[in-house]
Amino acid sequence: MKNVILLLVGFVVGILLCIVVPLAIFAAGTINFGATTKPGWLERTLAPWALDQSRETRAPRENDPYTNAPAVLVTGLDYYRANCVMCHGAPEVDTWDLAKGLNPSAPHLQSHGTQSFSDGELFWTVKQGVRMTGMPAFKPTHSDEQIWIIVAFVRHLPSLSADEKAALRAAREAVTHLPVEAK
Numbered sequence: 001m002k003n004v005i006l007l008l009v010g011f012v013v014g015i016l017l018c019i020v021v022p023l024a025i026f027a028a029g030t031i032n033f034g035a036t037t038k039p040g041w042l043e044r045t046l047a048p049w050a051l052d053q054s055r056e057t058r059a060p061r062e063n064d065p066y067t068n069a070p071a072v073l074v075t076g077l078d079y080y081r082a083n084c085v086m087c088h089g090a091p092e093v094d095t096w097d098l099a100k101g102l103n104p105s106a107p108h109l110q111s112h113g114t115q116s117f118s119d120g121e122l123f124w125t126v127k128q129g130v131r132m133t134g135m136p137a138f139k140p141t142h143s144d145e146q147i148w149i150i151v152a153f154v155r156h157l158p159s160l161s162a163d164e165k166a167a168l169r170a171a172r173e174a175v176t177h178l179p180v181e182a183k
Contacts, residue, residue: 035103047104051130055117059124066152067119076153077164079146081171084109084154087134091160093168096175102134110157122151 025031039047066072086096087106099106107114117125126147129137138147160168 035101037103039104047132055121055124058128059118059120061118061120064119064123064148064151064155066148067155069152072149072152073156073164076149076156077167079142079150080153081168083138084150085168085171086175090157090165090168092165093172096172099134104133106134109154115155115158119151119155122154123147126150 066076080090085093087099087102088109089095089099091110095106109115114122123144125135127137127139127142127144129135129139138150142150
């Protein structure tokens with residue numbers, strides 16, 4: 001009986017430590033959550049893994065209905081220019097200045113890592129967004145059809161035409177900022 005009580009006490013103390021210690025660390029302000037702070041090993045390792053698990057579990061299993069539908073690429077370009085290029089850029093198109101302050105930084109969507117996601121995983125990411133990053137959820141502002149068109153355009157990014165690159169560059173050049181003095 002004594003062993004059972006000791007086991008229960010150890011279990012309760014262990015649970016409390018798992019709750020109290022992290023709360024004490026947060027309450028003391030020990031962790032710097034500023035966007036200019038480089039994430040630690042735990043965050044760099046666990047956050048991407050947890051996001052991948054969430055995306056794989058919840059993403060639809062269907063393929064983009066607009067794959068290989070050139071007619072939607074014009075609309076996709078418009079959506080991408082209005083909502084995505086500022087943070088993600090494009091081949092031969094720089095991101096806007098505001099993207100330099102994102103932590104984690106937004107991925108280049110033409111990259112192998114992004115292009116290796118399934119259509120459903122891309123759809124889920126655009127629709128749901130990603131917490132604690134700069135990636136907003138498009139679900140409140142875009143229909144599923146519009147999101148699938150964005151996915152089709154993201155798939156098209158590695159093979160943008162010169163005219164498409166020029167259109168995206170023009171959008172960037174249209175953004176004006178007052179000069180900022182470095183401190």
